Amino acid sequence: MAAAKIAPRLPKGMRDFLPDEMLKREYVFDRVRETFHLYGFEPLQTPVMELRETLLGKYGEDAEKLIYFAQHAGGKEELSLRYDLTVPLARVVAQYENQITLPFKRYQLSPVWRGDRPQRGRYREFYQCDADIVGIGDMSADAEVIGVVVTALRRLGFPKFTVKINNRKLLIAIGHYSGVPDAQLPDLYRSVDKFDKIGADGVRAELEQRGIAHEAVVRMMDLLQLNSGSGLERLAALAKLLGGDQEGLAELRQVAEHLANAAVPPQFYEFDFTMVRGLSYYTGPIFETFITEPNLGAVSGGGRYDGLIGLFRRESLPTTGISLGIERIIDLMDELNLYPNGIGGTVVQVLVTVFNGDTRAEATRLAAELRAAGVHTELYMQDKNVGKQMAYADKKRIPLVAVLGGDEIAAGVVKFKRLSDGVEVSVERGVAAAKIRELLAD
Amino acid sequence: MAAAKIAPRLPKGMRDFLPDEMLKREYVFDRVRETFHLYGFEPLQTPVMELRETLLGKYGEDAEKLIYFAQHAGGKEELSLRYDLTVPLARVVAQYENQITLPFKRYQLSPVWRGDRPQRGRYREFYQCDADIVGIGDMSADAEVIGVVVTALRRLGFPKFTVKINNRKLLIAIGHYSGVPDAQLPDLYRSVDKFDKIGADGVRAELEQRGIAHEAVVRMMDLLQLNSGSGLERLAALAKLLGGDQEGLAELRQVAEHLANAAVPPQFYEFDFTMVRGLSYYTGPIFETFITEPNLGAVSGGGRYDGLIGLFRRESLPTTGISLGIERIIDLMDELNLYPNGIGGTVVQVLVTVFNGDTRAEATRLAAELRAAGVHTELYMQDKNVGKQMAYADKKRIPLVAVLGGDEIAAGVVKFKRLSDGVEVSVERGVAAAKIRELLAD
Numbered sequence: 001m002a003a004a005k006i007a008p009r010l011p012k013g014m015r016d017f018l019p020d021e022m023l024k025r026e027y028v029f030d031r032v033r034e035t036f037h038l039y040g041f042e043p044l045q046t047p048v049m050e051l052r053e054t055l056l057g058k059y060g061e062d063a064e065k066l067i068y069f070a071q072h073a074g075g076k077e078e079l080s081l082r083y084d085l086t087v088p089l090a091r092v093v094a095q096y097e098n099q100i101t102l103p104f105k106r107y108q109l110s111p112v113w114r115g116d117r118p119q120r121g122r123y124r125e126f127y128q129c130d131a132d133i134v135g136i137g138d139m140s141a142d143a144e145v146i147g148v149v150v151t152a153l154r155r156l157g158f159p160k161f162t163v164k165i166n167n168r169k170l171l172i173a174i175g176h177y178s179g180v181p182d183a184q185l186p187d188l189y190r191s192v193d194k195f196d197k198i199g200a201d202g203v204r205a206e207l208e209q210r211g212i213a214h215e216a217v218v219r220m221m222d223l224l225q226l227n228s229g230s231g232l233e234r235l236a237a238l239a240k241l242l243g244g245d246q247e248g249l250a251e252l253r254q255v256a257e258h259l260a261n262a263a264v265p266p267q268f269y270e271f272d273f274t275m276v277r278g279l280s281y282y283t284g285p286i287f288e289t290f291i292t293e294p295n296l297g298a299v300s301g302g303g304r305y306d307g308l309i310g311l312f313r314r315e316s317l318p319t320t321g322i323s324l325g326i327e328r329i330i331d332l333m334d335e336l337n338l339y340p341n342g343i344g345g346t347v348v349q350v351l352v353t354v355f356n357g358d359t360r361a362e363a364t365r366l367a368a369e370l371r372a373a374g375v376h377t378e379l380y381m382q383d384k385n386v387g388k389q390m391a392y393a394d395k396k397r398i399p400l401v402a403v404l405g406g407d408e409i410a411a412g413v414v415k416f417k418r419l420s421d422g423v424e425v426s427v428e429r430g431v432a433a434a435k436i437r438e439l440l441a442d
Numbered sequence: 443m444a445a446a447k448i449a450p451r452l453p454k455g456m457r458d459f460l461p462d463e464m465l466k467r468e469y470v471f472d473r474v475r476e477t478f479h480l481y482g483f484e485p486l487q488t489p490v491m492e493l494r495e496t497l498l499g500k501y502g503e504d505a506e507k508l509i510y511f512a513q514h515a516g517g518k519e520e521l522s523l524r525y526d527l528t529v530p531l532a533r534v535v536a537q538y539e540n541q542i543t544l545p546f547k548r549y550q551l552s553p554v555w556r557g558d559r560p561q562r563g564r565y566r567e568f569y570q571c572d573a574d575i576v577g578i579g580d581m582s583a584d585a586e587v588i589g590v591v592v593t594a595l596r597r598l599g600f601p602k603f604t605v606k607i608n609n610r611k612l613l614i615a616i617g618h619y620s621g622v623p624d625a626q627l628p629d630l631y632r633s634v635d636k637f638d639k640i641g642a643d644g645v646r647a648e649l650e651q652r653g654i655a656h657e658a659v660v661r662m663m664d665l666l667q668l669n670s671g672s673g674l675e676r677l678a679a680l681a682k683l684l685g686g687d688q689e690g691l692a693e694l695r696q697v698a699e700h701l702a703n704a705a706v707p708p709q710f711y712e713f714d715f716t717m718v719r720g721l722s723y724y725t726g727p728i729f730e731t732f733i734t735e736p737n738l739g740a741v742s743g744g745g746r747y748d749g750l751i752g753l754f755r756r757e758s759l760p761t762t763g764i765s766l767g768i769e770r771i772i773d774l775m776d777e778l779n780l781y782p783n784g785i786g787g788t789v790v791q792v793l794v795t796v797f798n799g800d801t802r803a804e805a806t807r808l809a810a811e812l813r814a815a816g817v818h819t820e821l822y823m824q825d826k827n828v829g830k831q832m833a834y835a836d837k838k839r840i841p842l843v844a845v846l847g848g849d850e851i852a853a854g855v856v857k858f859k860r861l862s863d864g865v866e867v868s869v870e871r872g873v874a875a876a877k878i879r880e881l882l883a884d
Binding site for chain 2: 012018037039049050069070073075077101103133258261313361371381382383392396
């Protein structure tokens with residue numbers, strides 16, 4: 001340990017979480033985990049490092065540049081840090097196919113690493129939070145992952161949000177209907193995807209600028225007008241416009257039916273034929289969830305990707321899933337003030353102060369009693385006067401202090417003071433833990 | 443995603459945790475976290491990667507070879523994966539000294555990476571679990587971290603274990619008492635440390651073989667005889683032998699007093715003057731915890747290290763702490779069968795079966811009701827007969843199935859079957875969640 005002292009620094013784009021922030025993150029993680037458990041999703045954990053060959057060729061050239069490689073002195077394997085949670089899932093499904101019972105409903109809440117340019121809200125180490133159902137082609141699975149998103153956001157306290165639902169198959173059908181040649185379809189989707197940002201006129205201008213035929217643009221504009229009315233009405237209108245039913249529409253109708261049966265409140269989802277998710281691996285329904293009031297952007301995405309799970313396996317398995325933008329959600333929890341009172345700050349519920357040297361033994365006994373009764377207790381350990389101890393509790397945002405002077409000890413009682421309002425109360429030692437719970441619940 | 447398919451494999455020494463194992467790990471993590479919270483330790487999380495310069499020169503040459511280095515294409519920083527949780531703690535204490543209120547009682551439960559030769563029970567990615575108190579020189583802090591270990595192991599259900607307590611200062615005093623020259627002290631400690639394994643005769647033989655003077659060996663043997671009697675008796679006997687009090691003895695007497703006040707049951711700790719912890723950075727009391735019945739080795743270590751926190755800071759701060767060997771504890775939980783019934787397997791409490799296509803809507807409604815009432819519910823999604831659905835529940839170790847055929851729907855009831863004993867019961871839909879809790883609690 002003889003190294004020269006260097007300045008304590010973090011790598012760029014990486015973060016420490018001190019207790020206050022950590023407790024808030026854990027509050028969010030716990031609510032999300034609870035929601036996954038309600039829906040029967042099981043936890044999975046893969047190691048931080050994967051073999052380099054497992055990740056290479058999976059994300060495209062640009063993304064691949066962002067992958068971290070790792071090695072120890074003399075290590076013979078080429079290793080990479082996890083870039084997302086989907087490729088590890090595909091590996092796990094293939095590697096343990098004899099141990100896994102299908103459907104495999106798993107979630108993973110884990111950090112990933114990307115050597116991206118750090119900026120506000122974008123980090124090089126960040127958590128992803130995915131829930132997927134492997135092995136079910138039926139639309140009930142798609143409805144279920146939508147239900148998970150709605151339930152998680154409601155349990156976190158987000159008042160207004162919308163899961164936008166579209167279907168990759170429908171986007172293709174719409175492209176064909178519009179008469180746009182296949183080669184131009186990516187351009188078409190890119191413009192359509194901006195509908196929310198630049199409006200109908202903006203999309204029209206952009207399409208024409210891209211050289212898409214006027215007639216095709218007009219037909220597209222009709223489609224973009226469909227974004228009103230209830231879910232089933234929109235689906236019916238689109239069917240009429242496209243001149244007949246489409247596989248993609250039939251699927252969305254099934255999704256709508258399952259969502260209604262599952263009592264997912266209709267204000268939380270809508271069909272939006274202009275929503276295009278970038279990733280090319282989607283094969284069916286796609287979802288994207290936006291916080292709408294205030295308008296704060298996307299917090300979740302997902303969809304069906306029936307081909308991807310076959311990356312490490314002879315045959316793929318039908319799969320649908322969602323990813324919660326958990327870092328964004330954590331930021332918004334603060335911005336919208338959604339944390340309940342008492343989340344963050346400290347785990348400590350009560351500080352047992354030490355009146356003087358003679359009373360330390362009794363203070364230690366009291367702390368032990370409270371801990372045995374399940375109270376998160378800090379015993380003051382420095383040699384300072386009670387005023388300083390109160391100031392310490394205040395600074396650390398500990399809600400209650402216990403005072404145990406000679407009089408209290410003689411009378412077999414303990415005095416509690418609640419720092420938020422100065423309420424003081426003396427109770428017998430035997431009921432101290434119960435009184436603490438009462439004081440914290442008020 | 444056009445890469446050739448490769449075999450799904452893990453890097454050497456790394457592990458996936460499928461749901462069954464993950465649920466058991468989380469049970470252990472949760473019990474440990476609860477214990478830390480009872481004692482007022484706060485969660486901290488540092489990033490997986492640190493700057494290479496932060497770790498270099500901190501662990502010694504042999505250890506340094508095991509550190510993983512990381513880099514992304516074009517990345518300008520030299521990065522390393524976390525090797526332990528102590529150096530990051532020292533960095534955090536220095537980096538945020540204006541934000542952190544002392545004492546800083548933090549725990550961290552996080553993976554670390556070491557490119558060690560993998561073997562049974564030793565992995566290249568494994569979790570460490572540390573709780574430390576930074577900023578307190580008083581022995582009440584040392585007693586508190588001992589209390590944390592005892593409480594955590596008791597809450598996990600370990601019936602018999604002992605925290606062995608010694609003091610680095612005492613080891614030095616004993617060395618001097620024995621008349622062994624300073625240069626030979628490391629040899630002396632290495633032999634003394636083997637007392638439990640090779641006994642008094644073994645240690646004597648080894649000391650003489652190492653060339654330690656006969657008289658010194660005889661004096662050491664007297665000391666090794668002290669390992670009987672109660673804690674305070676041992677301390678008194680050693681004081682007598684050493685011919686006067688020692689700082690190290692006075693400290694242990696204070697630890698003993700705090701432990702008694704904190705009602706830590708005496709069967710869970712003892713003073714053992716032959717216990718030597720390898721790490722050179724300890725400066726005061728040291729602890730090592732052994733599972734004693736059956737004799738299963740060490741599961742926790744720790745001690746006071748008043749110099750280390752100064753690695754990144756002008757002045758150090760007095761610090762004491764413990765590390766739980768959490769991977770070893772997890773292995774022993776299985777070996778000793780300490781998991782309560784129902785831990786592991788699946789998160790799912792009830793499988794809602796689907797009688798036939800006509801009843802799927804109603805089954806979906808039931809699943810939604812149960813989830814809203816807090817029950818972890820899986821809705822069966824495949825098109826198979828009820829017998830196959832029962833077999834699926836059995837295979838996945840789901841404890842209850844709900845059956846909802848036409849008769850049940852007409853009568854507004856639901857039938858539950860408990861798979862462990864075949865008990866069947868029909869109840870009204872409105873009390874279904876309550877009945878599930880009852881069936882699971884029986």
